[in-house]
Amino acid sequence: MSPIRRHASVPFPLNFGKPAMSAIRHALNTKREDDFAAWYQEVISAADMAEESGVRGCMVIKPWGYGIWERMQRLLDDRIKAAGVQNAYFPLFIPLANFTREAEHVDGFAKEMAVVTHHRLIADGKGGLVPDPEAKLEEPLVVRPTSETIIGDAMSRWIQSWRDLPLRLNQWANVVRWEMRTRMFLRTSEFLWQEGHTAHATEEEAKAETMRALEMYRAFAEEDVALPVIAGEKPENERFPGAVETWSIEAMMQDGKALQAGTSHYLGTNFAQAADIHYQNREGREELCHTVSWGMSTRMVGGLIMTHGDDDGLRVPPALAPFQVVILPMLRDKPEDAPLLAYCEELRAMIAGQGALGEPVRVLHDTRPGKAAAKRWDWVRKGAPVIIEVGGRDMENGAVSLLRRDALWDAETGKPAFQSPSREVAAQSVPTILADIQNGLLVEARERREAHIVRDIDTMEGLAAFFGEDRKYPGWVEVQWSKPTGAALEKVVEQLKALKLTLRNVPMHVPPADGTCIFTGDPAVERVFVARAY
């Protein structure tokens, strides 16, 4: 068996005469239920989103995958700017000394940093090149794993007075963390993200910013990615190195595992102290700033796949689809194609002239040579929300054949569930269909999540049974706990580790605790999610 099951290899799975549902000839070889990890990789390759690069842990993001990321960037950036945060850009290289200033931060990242030590290569005499020993850097440069320290440097220069506060910056950038084990989009050595960094006069303001960013991520995830999430505070052991509080949004994947999809950290004055970010207050006294950082990464693309993908490939929420509608003329490579192309072009213009989800509809008239049916399956695997095929007969009837990606199959026949509206009706209904798909994906994901959250387990035995070997994709458990700290928390973490479980977050807006702690037996003070995690 080869390392990666690439999609093109085996044309299609064979299906032996079974009626109805089971006769459906899915567009992927691997089903989610058979091997979720293999399915995930097949979606990425079949939807042409990304591929391995030959550099450890680094991927090439192909146009369809990158197009989805660009849409995420656009929509989140709009939200960031609407909140009054300004974009800026800081260097990729960070002086090593910056990292020695905040002790916990160093400990957290030291083991996974890429370091630049030379600035020149020299021939090794054997036809190769090696770093020139003469060109060794006086002080090594770290490739940023995150930019708190270098942005902190800038903040310390830019902030003098209480009038300079709050200072709220964001940058879109790549970062590098030398992870032991990588998975496309979910954990790559290099990844793309945005990181917001803000400085405030008071703890109160900084905490408000922390919560603002968290709420922004929740809204982005649910409204744009159609990804239902649970916002809450991370337990102490899951905190960002150097943070006072770490908050996250957590999403449930179709295999029941949790994915941290965005984080917001209240850093207290820890980084301000390390980078000397201080200001003169209204009374003329020097005060340290309270800083905050928040981030969302290309990991979100992985979350999208594992939430909305199905056995036919990806389903991209319309808000994020680079093309929301794809028109496929049934070409014959003959002169008679001309009127059909003109008919489709008119359809394209009708659709492009409309708005959906607050933007002009993004429609592609795919006129590449090739059979419409073959191209259709490509677009199904890529997850374009609406596919419209048009043949000569449609044209004669003034109609089109419309296929919704979220309702692909006719269960009766086991064939694609084409509708045949008139061209005008099809064009006019696109905005409604797109909005319906966007909402439908969110509802479907939320219902699936709620069906896989259990809240009535109050013993470790019960927890172990819930996540037992026979339970394939169990889900999450919300338990009550006494919020132990320090060594007592470590003990809990060890207990959970034995079951391959982690503490996710302490959800907001839930009823107060009213029972005993599942771990310690003490009176519980809050509720926390326990799950397997990516």
Add this chain to the structure above:
RNA sequence: CGGGGAGUGGCGCAGCCUGGUAGCGCAUCUGUUUUGGGAACAGAGGGUCGCAGGUUCGAAUCCUGUCUCCCCGACCA
């Protein structure tokens, strides 16, 4: 980093044990016939077998090193 597996035309694989002309399927290209649904037939192009050394008359095959990928573990805002 520990254990296991794998790198051979674009993709999936066989060949390796037992060294001797680099093969198969899919994809691609050309032609013909088809085509309202994931076409058929015929022909053709494309690989210094991950990389670097070594053994040998001769290495995809044996030996050493190294890089990359996959799975499990450890690690991981």
